[in-house]
Amino acid sequence: xxLSLIHRSLLALALGAGLIGSTHAQTTLLNVSYDPTRELxxxxxxxxxxxxxxxxxxxxxxxxxxxxxGKQARSVIDGLEGDVVTLxxxxxxxxxxxxAGKLPADWQKRLPHNSAPYTSTIVFLVRKGNPKNIRxxxxxxxxxxxxxxxxxxxxxxxxxxxxxxxxxxxxxSGGSEETARSYVTELLKHVPVxxxxxxxxxxxxxxxxxxxxxxxxxxxxxxxxxxxxPDKFEIVVPSVSILAEPPVAVVDAVTNKRGTGKxxxxxxxxxxxxxxxxxxxKHYYRPRKPExxxxxxxxxxxxxxxxxxxxxxxxxxxxxxHFADGGVFDQIYAR
Amino acid sequence: MAGASxxxxxGDHAHRFESRAATRETPLVKWLILGLSLTFFVIFLLMPLIxxxxxxxxxxxxxxxxxxxxxxxxxxxxxxxxxAVISVPLNLVFGVCAAWAIAKFEFRGKQFxxxxxxxxxxxxxxxxxxxxxxxxxxxGWFGSxxxxxxxxxxxxxxxxxxxxxxxxxPFIARELIPLMQxxxxxxxxxxxVLGARGLQTFWYVTLPNIKxxxxxxxILCNARAMGEFGAVSVVSGHIRGQTNTLPxxxxxxxxxxxxxxxxxxxxxLAVLALVTLVIKTWVENRAxxxxxxxxxxxxx
Numbered sequence: 040x041x042l043s044l045i046h047r048s049l050l051a052l053a054l055g056a057g058l059i060g061s062t063h064a065q066t067t068l069l070n071v072s073y074d075p076t077r078e079l080x081x082x083x084x085x086x087x088x089x090x091x092x093x094x095x096x097x098x099x100x101x102x103x104x105x106x107x108x109g110k111q112a113r114s115v116i117d118g119l120e121g122d123v124v125t126l127x128x129x130x131x132x133x134x135x136x137x138x139a140g141k142l143p144a145d146w147q148k149r150l151p152h153n154s155a156p157y158t159s160t161i162v163f164l165v166r167k168g169n170p171k172n173i174r175x176x177x178x179x180x181x182x183x184x185x186x187x188x189x190x191x192x193x194x195x196x197x198x199x200x201x202x203x204x205x206x207x208x209x210x211x212s213g214g215s216e217e218t219a220r221s222y223v224t225e226l227l228k229h230v231p232v233x234x235x236x237x238x239x240x241x242x243x244x245x246x247x248x249x250x251x252x253x254x255x256x257x258x259x260x261x262x263x264x265x266x267x268x269p270d271k272f273e274i275v276v277p278s279v280s281i282l283a284e285p286p287v288a289v290v291d292a293v294t295n296k297r298g299t300g301k302x303x304x305x306x307x308x309x310x311x312x313x314x315x316x317x318x319x320x321k322h323y324y325r326p327r328k329p330e331x332x333x334x335x336x337x338x339x340x341x342x343x344x345x346x347x348x349x350x351x352x353x354x355x356x357x358x359x360x361h362f363a364d365g366g367v368f369d370q371i372y373a374r
Numbered sequence: 375m376a377g378a379s380x381x382x383x384x385g386d387h388a389h390r391f392e393s394r395a396a397t398r399e400t401p402l403v404k405w406l407i408l409g410l411s412l413t414f415f416v417i418f419l420l421m422p423l424i425x426x427x428x429x430x431x432x433x434x435x436x437x438x439x440x441x442x443x444x445x446x447x448x449x450x451x452x453x454x455x456x457x458a459v460i461s462v463p464l465n466l467v468f469g470v471c472a473a474w475a476i477a478k479f480e481f482r483g484k485q486f487x488x489x490x491x492x493x494x495x496x497x498x499x500x501x502x503x504x505x506x507x508x509x510x511x512x513x514g515w516f517g518s519x520x521x522x523x524x525x526x527x528x529x530x531x532x533x534x535x536x537x538x539x540x541x542x543x544p545f546i547a548r549e550l551i552p553l554m555q556x557x558x559x560x561x562x563x564x565x566x567v568l569g570a571r572g573l574q575t576f577w578y579v580t581l582p583n584i585k586x587x588x589x590x591x592x593i594l595c596n597a598r599a600m601g602e603f604g605a606v607s608v609v610s611g612h613i614r615g616q617t618n619t620l621p622x623x624x625x626x627x628x629x630x631x632x633x634x635x636x637x638x639x640x641x642x643l644a645v646l647a648l649v650t651l652v653i654k655t656w657v658e659n660r661a662x663x664x665x666x667x668x669x670x671x672x673x674x
Contacts, residue, residue: 069613074629077629077630078630100615102613102614102615102616103613103614104611104612104613104614105612105626106612114529114611116512116513117507117511117512117513117514117528117529118510118511118512118513118517118521118526118528118529119528119529119611119613120526120529138513139512139513238629239629242628242629262631266631267631296524
């Protein structure tokens with residue numbers, strides 16, 4: 040009777056190992072992505088698997104991993120074997136190229152439109168009826184307004200939020216580096232908590248009822264309104280916002296090792312196809328080729344005056360200046 | 375970490391205090407204390423537990439079942455059980471060895487070993503996870519060697535098991551050490567004098583003495599292994615259907631606005647916890663029983 044405990048655990052061990060072993064039967068791709076793309080890729084993966092099966096006869100399973108964009112890049116650097124990365128901003132993929140050499144430094148030239156098959160922007164999500172009357176960036180720093188945005192150190196969306204605010208203050212008449220700095224400093228004083236990732240910030244605002252306004256990805260804002268009731272929230276489009284380009288890339292070091300290069304490449308190229316563009320628009324990403332998407336979906340996107348990351352010197356410069364250790368964000372947030 | 379010796383406190387003592395006027399509390403104090411602890415119990419333990427099940431069934435049985443038989447959920451349940459099934463026996467062997475060494479032998483650095491065993495209790499689980507990333511991650515100490523050999527540890531099942539073993543390390547050892555120390559080594563010595571071999575002594579003398587404490591430790595260890603979030607979250611990589619454990623799956627579903635499904639998964643964890651609790655109570659009863667029997671044998 041006493042021996043049987045050990046026997047039983049060994050048996051269970053063997054059984055467990057068998058269960059795990061049985062899951063590795065077919066071709067798989069791993070898409071390491073950022074937080075708000077869950078729904079988009081959930082649907083896209085199924086579509087692509089169907090297309091791939093028709094084209095090559097190969098059974099394909101695409102697995103997903105989601106988290107804050109910066110954290111996901113860190114995981115790939117630390118060895119998470121994503122065949123493709125679909126992150127929130129170019130710098131995070133630059134970091135993978137730079138720190139781990141898993142793809143060439145010029146990766147962004149390998150696919151059309153800066154390797155971003157869809158774009159998005161930053162909008163404000165406010166509570167129904169807009170009780171604090173928030174119309175533009177200036178209204179965010181009014182007394183008594185609480186702003187929810189995630190932590191730019193870990194979240195890609197938060198870095199776009201931050202740069203959109205910076206860009207607004209810089210580009211408005213009479214704007215300069217100094218006014219931009221003091222505006223963003225003031226804005227951060229209105230942030231009660233910095234969540235680590237975009238979805239967490241959305242939950243803070245939507246579920247926990249924190250804050251008066253959420254700085255959010257446009258797609259995330261649309262999703263909150265539609266998932267949780269148009270009677271609870273509304274979207275405010277500011278006078279100026281930033282054109283956010285979430286890029287995609289094949290991670291060569293992983294695909295070479297796993298022999299999945301062709302599949303991974305096709306997976307990303309298919310995002311530019313009518314099917315990919317339609318799905319992007321359906322999930323509230325602005326398609327690069329709106330003519331391929333459903334017109335009713337495209338009509339949902341309001342017209343926005345865009346500034347681009349190039350206006351702010353490109354990602355490498357912006358990252359170094361604002362988000363590196365000891366950068367502008369560290370200096371103004373510490374105060 | 376009450377230890378097995380705490381089992382037989384309880385009923386007898388309370389009865390003795392109550393039955394004597396000198397040690398009896400006034401009814402006011404008695405009901406105040408009772409009411410206070412019951413209120414706490416209801417607010418902090420019972421309500422969340424009920425909330426989990428209410429939310430889980432909010433959209434009906436069908437949604438509940440669908441949420442649990444969905445492939446990603448099944449794989450999460452499987453992985454959670456696998457992690458427990460590997461880490462509990464490992465910690466069982468380790469725990470018995472460590473407790474044996476500490477209770478029955480004298481050696482240098484004994485205190486240091488006891489402190490080391492406690493390390494996972496005092497280290498934040500997130501740090502525990504990061505340590506494994508630093509060791510086995512692609513940029514870590516053994517990273518390039520592992521990648522040459524095509525061995526994956528971090529962001530794969532072995533990493534999750536490692537993290538689980540680490541955080542559940544002390545449970546069994548800490549349970550056994552005080553028990554074995556209290557029992558001393560006389561019975562084993564007697565067995566050896568009577569001609570028993572080492573393994574015989576262990577099976578027929580030591581194990582029966584510690585079996586209830588051991589069971590208790592295994593149960594606590596198992597509960598933590600299935601519930602661990604922090605350390606596992608760091609090393610998991612969050613690949614659905616592959617490296618998501620049940621607690622991580624709950625978080626993902628919640629973040630996807632699938633509240634009913636999230637609470638359905640959470641309710642599985644809650645049921646596992648309740649089963650654990652029932653077994654624990656049974657073990658405690660049995661332990662108290664066998665202690666009484668042993669006392670009666672001694673007396674006669």
